[in-house]
Amino acid sequence: MKPSSQKVAAWVTRCVFGILFAVTLGLIxxxxxxxxxxxxxxxxxxxxxxxxxxxxxxxLDILVESVEQKVM
Structure with missing residues (x-):
């Protein structure tokens, strides 16, 4: 993958984890x-x-980024 698409993928995963964090903390x-x-x-x-x-x-974010680097 191109470096720009890797950055986009990293930000997408961070946004997803941020949303999950906010929802989980809200439920708590x-x-x-x-x-x-x-x-x-x-x-x-x-x-x-x-x-x-x-x-x-x-x-989890670090794990996903390391898997992305290994795969791509």
Whole structure:
């Protein structure tokens, strides 16, 4: 593949992972808001769960990029 199309593919995967991250974190916050009436607890829950979730999606992005480089 051309370098420009590799950059496009990388940005597309990052956008997909970003959307998945936002949707997943939104669902977690929604569930926490249903269980906990205190907004402070919901914010702490979201912050504590956002960090490992972000690391998982970051690792998946690196994995996808390495597979793309091997294949292409």
């Amino acid at each position: 916050v929604r569930d926490a808001a249903v269980m906990e009436p205190n907004p402070g607890d919901v914010a702490v829950t979201a912050a504590l769960l956002a960090v490992p979730l972000l690391l998982i999606f970051f690792a």
